[in-house]
Each structure stands twice: as structure tokens, then as C-alpha cells.
Amino acid sequence: MNQPPLRVTIVFHPESQNCRDLARFIHHSLNEEALLPGLRIPTIFCPETGDLEPWVQDLDEADRNFVIVLADAHLNASEPWCEFVAELYQECATSAHRLFPIQLDENAWPLHADLNEVSFGRAYLKSTEEERQQFIIRALLIELCRFLEGNPLGGDNRHTSTTLFLSHAKTDLNNEPQVFNAIQEHLSADQPIETWIDSSDIETGSKFAAAIEEGVKNTSIVCILTDSYASREWCRKEILLAKKYDRPAVIIDALVDYEVRSFPYLGNLPRIRWNDNPERAVNLILKETLVYLHDQKILEGYRREDDHILLRAPEAATLVKLPESSSILYPDPPIGIEEKNLLSSLKHSFQTPLERCAENAEFGGRMIAISMSEASKIQCEGFDPIHQDQQTLEICRHLLIAGATLVYGGHLGSQGYTEQLCEMVRSYNSNPDVSPVDLIHNYIGWPLPRPDAAKKSYFKTRAKLFEVSRPSGVDETLHPDFVEEPNFFHADVSEKHRFAWARGMTKMRQLQSNSTDARIVLGGKYDPTETAQADGGKKVSWYMSRIPGVLEEVLLSLKVGKPVFLVGAFGGVARMIIDILQDDIPEEATWEFQKRAPNAEAMKELYQERGEEWWDYPEMIEFIQSKGIAGINPFLQSSEHKLLFEARDPSQIVELILRGLARMPKNS
Numbered sequence: 001m002n003q004p005p006l007r008v009t010i011v012f013h014p015e016s017q018n019c020r021d022l023a024r025f026i027h028h029s030l031n032e033e034a035l036l037p038g039l040r041i042p043t044i045f046c047p048e049t050g051d052l053e054p055w056v057q058d059l060d061e062a063d064r065n066f067v068i069v070l071a072d073a074h075l076n077a078s079e080p081w082c083e084f085v086a087e088l089y090q091e092c093a094t095s096a097h098r099l100f101p102i103q104l105d106e107n108a109w110p111l112h113a114d115l116n117e118v119s120f121g122r123a124y125l126k127s128t129e130e131e132r133q134q135f136i137i138r139a140l141l142i143e144l145c146r147f148l149e150g151n152p153l154g155g156d157n158r159h160t161s162t163t164l165f166l167s168h169a170k171t172d173l174n175n176e177p178q179v180f181n182a183i184q185e186h187l188s189a190d191q192p193i194e195t196w197i198d199s200s201d202i203e204t205g206s207k208f209a210a211a212i213e214e215g216v217k218n219t220s221i222v223c224i225l226t227d228s229y230a231s232r233e234w235c236r237k238e239i240l241l242a243k244k245y246d247r248p249a250v251i252i253d254a255l256v257d258y259e260v261r262s263f264p265y266l267g268n269l270p271r272i273r274w275n276d277n278p279e280r281a282v283n284l285i286l287k288e289t290l291v292y293l294h295d296q297k298i299l300e301g302y303r304r305e306d307d308h309i310l311l312r313a314p315e316a317a318t319l320v321k322l323p324e325s326s327s328i329l330y331p332d333p334p335i336g337i338e339e340k341n342l343l344s345s346l347k348h349s350f351q352t353p354l355e356r357c358a359e360n361a362e363f364g365g366r367m368i369a370i371s372m373s374e375a376s377k378i379q380c381e382g383f384d385p386i387h388q389d390q391q392t393l394e395i396c397r398h399l400l401i402a403g404a405t406l407v408y409g410g411h412l413g414s415q416g417y418t419e420q421l422c423e424m425v426r427s428y429n430s431n432p433d434v435s436p437v438d439l440i441h442n443y444i445g446w447p448l449p450r451p452d453a454a455k456k457s458y459f460k461t462r463a464k465l466f467e468v469s470r471p472s473g474v475d476e477t478l479h480p481d482f483v484e485e486p487n488f489f490h491a492d493v494s495e496k497h498r499f500a501w502a503r504g505m506t507k508m509r510q511l512q513s514n515s516t517d518a519r520i521v522l523g524g525k526y527d528p529t530e531t532a533q534a535d536g537g538k539k540v541s542w543y544m545s546r547i548p549g550v551l552e553e554v555l556l557s558l559k560v561g562k563p564v565f566l567v568g569a570f571g572g573v574a575r576m577i578i579d580i581l582q583d584d585i586p587e588e589a590t591w592e593f594q595k596r597a598p599n600a601e602a603m604k605e606l607y608q609e610r611g612e613e614w615w616d617y618p619e620m621i622e623f624i625q626s627k628g629i630a631g632i633n634p635f636l637q638s639s640e641h642k643l644l645f646e647a648r649d650p651s652q653i654v655e656l657i658l659r660g661l662a663r664m665p666k667n668s
Helices: 017-029 079-093 129-149 179-188 208-217 233-244 278-302 337-346 353-357 385-401 417-428 453-459 495-515 549-559 572-581 600-609 617-632 638-646 650-662
Strands: 007-011 043-045 065-071 098-103 162-167 193-196 220-225 249-253 271-273 307-309 327-329 349-351 367-373 405-408 440-444 464-467 518-523 529-532 538-541 564-567
Touching (some): 017 043, 065 129, 162 179, 162 233, 179 220, 208 233, 220 233, 249 278, 385 518, 405 495, 518 549, 549 572, 564 572
Parallel strands (some): 007 065, 065 098, 162 220, 249 271, 307 327, 367 405
């Protein structure tokens, strides 16, 4: 399996909330929305320990690791952390990795005597939080591009800087909104970015057309789309040259009135409205340049001898130059079925790297359960809930593209996964003969509130909702709250309420496990969560079932012989089960720990009084260990299991899951 070409590691002191928020901002800036193609740079945070001791994952898990240090007063005040940063600097200086320190407080430099000669990005000089964020992102985009190109850290070395080609219509040069002039002024304001501007930079005596073509070959193109742009021959040629040489390009939409005819080959490119914001426009082309550099390294890792690599989704303008029946490898995600049908007459074959992992597999009709909830101790793994959410959606996206049906138990609120998955189905449904509702199955276990008419109407064409009925032996004779369609009640109210929740969730999970072909597991909560209250206190809340929900889902799938994919990166229940399989029993996998949940011991007595099956933790552990690593999923090799247990790269995780699912028999 290919090693990730790049990872960004963000180091900050765990007690600094400002740095944590900034780390999340950096992650979001380097990762587009899950529904969109675009920038996908894996990030990881410095793992946290209970004693606040610094450590970091093996930098060599990626070919290149770009280590961002967020230096503020919290970090500077801690000698162990200052020593740690100095050691990281030495490790990066003697390897393929790079340290990129950012100074957030006036006194947070140099941190350590070994760093006296190291230049820190002086973000603290910016007066507002927004200005600091934009300063950091601009510098980060430039240095990541340099890093992937093999150039040294920037500073004032313009010879190694990113070069932009500003493609514009000269007739609109001095007309409002004067985009060209605004970008030129922005780039000249102490920005380490070169510009290459057609005729004004062509040396006397050179051939104009040849010089333009040579310039486009080695630049990132910014198309300034004004009213006259599409009517100018050289503007059109510059865009065609950009596509001929597969160069990064973006469009700044600066139309004032209208175009008589839009140039058709401006399609398939990122486009942004001008809005008098040169910084945002330049950041877009830098991001697109970074996308190209990163995707190129990913594609080279999957390339076969007869492949033609394209660095953007295939289109007529980039395919006509290729021999008939070429094999095209291009970045994930795959284009839609409507585009593939349109391009089929050119007789090429199209694949993305992750499509290649599951080629010749039949996912249509596969029912894949997704077990994911808030992960306990996720920060100990160097991750944040935003990483887990992104990974889950990335897995779901590729399963939907492959034609699988996603099955899970989740709420239907506006922030729930159901709505995000429905939007994915709309965007990525590759089978026009399959109704969208057949691609998402949502189980609503009792006593969760039943969806009202408005919810049912909304999801009628989006997902199948399975309302699981009240379990036997739980009714109004046990407690007046336990009606068939109850109002919400919490499991912590009494042992009877926890018993009712536990029985309802078990029934829902049994039905779900019986109806699915495999289960994918990420995270999972097994301990209490503390939530700050308005009065300054803290509220402690546990899961609302007999045992941690994700643990029960895994046990029930294994009982009926369904393969389970355990993603260990985010900790939680998935990591607990991995530890059990490796004979390292954590404290949390004991009744002594779990009986601290409200009313847990009284609930256990109620199970025994009413003759309901009760698995205690030694039995669960024995059952899991009797399965063994090979037994939980025979469709992954031993080495693949262990890689999935430890993999931190999003694409590696998806690839391993697709490989295993592709090996499952058609009618398993």
C-alpha cells in the first residue's frame, strides 16, 4: 500500500484553547467540504496526555511531514514543550520533513537556545484574529507548495516562489472593477509570489506565441473573466494552453454586464466572484496549485504502465489529445454517471485511485452498517472530532459512489448525518436505476421520538426510515413513561428508564445487524462526558444503554457472523476492541469501570429479575478473543487488519475498507 505523500502535523500546548481553535481553522482551510472535490491535506494534532507531556506520532508515517508549531505563552512557559519543539526542529532538519513555527505572542520566540537562528512567522504583529488567520493561511499555502516542489523554506527567496500567470483582456485593463491592477498591487505588497504577465514580461525580439506557451507551461493561471475576455483570441489560447499542459487554473468572475458568448473551455475550473477581494482570489489559486502538487504525488503512487494521468476531472478539452481507448487515472472523487456517459463516445476508460481499489467488485445491494459516535479520548490519538466526522463522510462518500447502501441508527436533526448522507446520494448516486431511498437506511430505535409527518415527508424521497417498535416486556405496567410513542426521557432518571433504553437499543441493533452484510467501526463513547454549565459547574453524562452502544453493535454483528472493519485511529470503542484482540485489556472494558454509569447496578438486577440475557465483560472479552483478528473479518489479510488498526491517513483507511469489501462473495 502506498505511503501518504504528505501530512501536516499541528503542535500546540493542550491548555491553549486559542491554539486549538486555530488548529481547527487550519484543518478546515486544508480540507474542502466532504461533498466537494478539491483540497484534501491530511492533518493530525499533537497527541495529548493526561500529564500534558509532549509527544508526536512517527513523522515517517508520511513521505513528507510538515510540522506547524503554534507558539504562544502556554507553550513558551513550559520547559518540556520548548525542549520538545527544539528536538522536532533537529529531527526535521536532518530528514525529509519540515518545521514551520508560528509566533502567536510577542515573547514566544525563540522558545529555546537551539532555535535562536530560526525564523518564526510573526502572526502576533497582526492586529485582529481574522488578520492573523489570513496571514498564517497565506504563508502556509505558499510554503506547502514549496515543500512539495522540493524548494527550501521561503523567506525572501523569490526564485523558489510560486509563479502566477494573470490571463486578462487588455481592453478591460483600466475598466472597473480593475481586477488586474488590484491583484498586482496585492502581490507587490511584500508577498513572496512572482507574477508572469504575458506581453509585459516577454523579452524584446522573442516570439510572442512561443513565449506565451513557454510561460503557461510552468505557472498557475488566474483567468480574470471580464466582459471582453472570451472575445479575445489570446485569452482563449491561454486557457487552452493551460488545459493542454494540465496546469492549475482558476477563474475570477469579474463580469460587469454580460458575455455575448461564454468560452466553453472555461468549465471544469474553480470559479470565484471578485467582490473586490484580491487576497481571497490569490488564496484560491494557491490552493489549486497545492491540490495539483498533492494529487500528482498520489496519482503517481497508483499509476500503471499504460495510464495517462490527468490532474483534474476528465473533459473533452483534455481528452482529445490522447490516443483512442486510453486508460485515464485522475483524482478522487469520481465524476458522475452523466459525465461518464457523455464522454463514453471517446472510448477511454476512467478511474480514480480509490475506484481502482474496488475495481470489478459489485457493491450494488450491499448493506453496510456504519458504527460511529463521539470517540472517548480522541485527543490522545492526535485527533479532534472534526477529523472523525470528516473520515466518516469520506468513507460514506466512496461507498455510495460504489453503489452500496448505508445502514445506521442516527437522529434526524438538521445537524445529523442523515441529511449530509442524503446530499451525498444526490451528488454521487452512480446508478440511475436505483432510487435514492434504497441507498440510506436509518433505524430509529425505541424510545427515540418517532418522526413527525414533516420529517416523514422530507425523507420520503431521500432515505428509508425504519421505526423499531417497543421491545417486549417494556410497557406502561413497568412505568407510565413507556408508551408506544413516548415523549423523550433520559436513561439516568431511574434503573427502569435505563433498562428501557437498553432493551430498546438492543432490539434496534439486533435488527440492524441481521440485515447488513458488514460493519465499519470508528470511535465510540465508553466513558462519561463532562459538559460545562451556565452556572460554572459541569454536567456528567454517560451513554444511554446497557453497555457502550458501538461495543454492542460490534458484538451483535460478530454473533451473526458479519465481518467488522475496525478503524483504530480515533480511539474510543474501536480502539478498546483492538486492544482486547491484542490481549491488552483496558480498564474501561470491565464492569468495575462501567457500573459507575447512573443506575447501572440496579439495571443489572432488573435484567436478572426479568430473565433477560446479560453479558458481563469477561464473557464479552472471551467472545471477542475467541474470534481473533482473522475471525472478525476474513476478507482482510493479517497485515491489512493491523494497518487498519493504526492507519491515520484518510485515503489509506478508505482503501483498506474498499479492498476488504471487494473480496466479499457476491451473495454472502
